[in-house]
Amino acid sequence: MFNVDRLKTTAALQLGEVYGILAIEVILAVLIGLGLTATGLDGAAWILGGIAAGAIAFSSYRIFGVDSLQPNRNARKAGQLLVGLTIGLSLQHNNLNILPSQFLIFLGLPLFLMLSGAAIGWVYSRLEKIDLLSGLLATTPGNIGVMASIAADYSKNTALVSLVQLTRFTTVIFVIPIIANAAVPRSTHNAVAAVIQKVVAVSWFDLCIACLLLAITLVVVYLGNKLKIPMAAFLCAIAVGLLFDAFLLVSPISIDFQLPALFNLIGQILLGVTIGEYWGLNPKLSFATIIRSLLPVVLMVITAFLAALLIQCLTGWNWLTCVLVTAPGGSPEMIWIALTLHQDTDVVTAAHVIRLLTINLSLPLLLALVPAIATEARQPE
Template sequence: MAVCIGGVLLSLGAGGGAWILGGIAAGALVFYIGRDRTSHVLKPNHNARKIGQMLVGLTVGFSIQHSDLTLISTQLPVLLLLTLFLLGSGIGVGYLYSRVAKTDVLTGLLATTPGNIGVMASIAADYGRNPALVSMVQLMRFTAITFIIPLISHVSQQTDAGSLLHSLTQNALTLEPVYLIWLGSLLGVAAIAVRLGTRFGIPVAGLLCAIGVGTVFNTGFNLLPWFPSVDFSLPTLLNLIGQILLGLTIGEYWGISPKLRKGTIVHALIPVLLTFLTGIMAAGLAMLFTSWDWLTCLLVTAPGGSPEMIWIALGLDRNVEIVTAGHLVRLIAINVSLPILVPLAGSLDHHTTNPQDSRQSCNQPQ
């Protein structure tokens, strides 16, 4: 179903985000239909998302393995400035949302800070806040950005659906034994790296560790003097599978979500819109201080999922190294700042009137 929907979206001009959007639509439809027709508790498959992140990460790694990554170091001050701007504006949006939704400040901050949906919701649960509200706002932001960015990209740069389909079907998967051995070795090394990265607390290890493996895979073997020259490349079929898996989990969350009150949805739309506007403002700042084109600036600062934004940059051939570095810096900054959010929220709550608890506004996604 995801392939069919993605193909239709591709023909309509969705471009690099067609398969991710197809996965979202398919996951939502299947889970929405199935939740009332089975006695089993339906849960989003987190392993599927990790695999999707790994496949997309490998694709990104192979695409930048011949790039001069030392040039990115000169852009680190700009990336740090953009990250601080986004974090600061995110705190402002979160505080405003907590006042509008009449909830506590910590819930507002966790709901509006761009980050992993599951991580933000689990932190809210650990501190006795409202994980359902956090999940819902995060999900709305993530889905909206994932839908909007490909449309903006298509307007800014027209893509030919026929050429994209041709590039997909060409060398989709080679069945030569030697190639399959190399492919199995690559996937095995990537899986081990992701497992170790997760154990050591690397943020979004499925994506970042896989990028590292893809970047050094060929180079590492070619450094061995007794080893034959290696020029391995990923089959395009894995790229498609990775994109679809990224979308499926988000669609599954939507499929099992209960009916929400109109007021809750309207309130949640406010931080989603404001977060997107701050991303556009940050993109404008990036254009002032760099020579990046508009799409690159937008993809660096877009408050969507890092794998999705990086993949769109790769599909449009838009400075994927810069986009990857920008999201890496932001992911690290968000994870470092999480322990600061709790005392900050407590301080803000202390100086304002205690808001009414909104825990019953929606049910927690499974």
């Protein structure tokens, strides 16, 4: 009995520590986000604030000798849920009717990015002198945790895969918002005051509707996880928002509802925090290691810009929309930037959702090639 009670106490203390750290990260992210908003970088100020806060918090803990910390994946899932619900509620059903005509582009884009990623992975494996599978996993534009776990399952270079994936994700999250804000300049006059006013100005009715929607979304996400839907927290939340919006269109009740700004702000912060935590776990990376990991990332970004140019030639979409569509990573973040800067959110959302599904569904094909890759690697030259 004593051991059971002690285990329960230890678990409670660990849980308290995890969420205590998260609270500190959120407070730091709010302060950093307000500073970035004041400079005019409001398109992704809270996501970037979350990244900085996560890195600072985890690095500080490691300095004091706490090495048992792990990135809070539940926090990122909560962020995906909140941002996904906001996106679903913001999509215009009238605009969705034009998307089927562009389906070939939406399907061709992830295939192009995957093939180019495979080519970059092959080049990178030769330059870095690593096995081909590690190179492919490092340069496939997918989820960081998924690619790293596959590398671990097959006893590949997990550290290198994680580093390249993390560098890719962070580079996209930093570079694309800067391009977006340069393309669509925003007024910085009273920007901080406007954000605070939006957060505070929420009615009890909207708050009750938001809590009801969140409860429904949690149930749908739970079912989505049971059905093995990739990124269920994000995709299922978008679906709930779309269905709720469709219900309002046919309902006799006239309600103009959007998720309160406080929920959006917290969602963006939580998206960034986990990425910062990953960087905080790797404070001793050498400069040369980071530079080498940038090589495949730069190639992937260049490929994405070339794809954006091609798509702009084939469609009537503006340049910024094409960049957000082809950005190699950060689907929730790219869609959110499109929503914030009033770009073609429907187009960006459809492109990223189809890309997420295509990449995740094609992973079994990549893993099916593992025996052939291993056999090739063992053959004498």
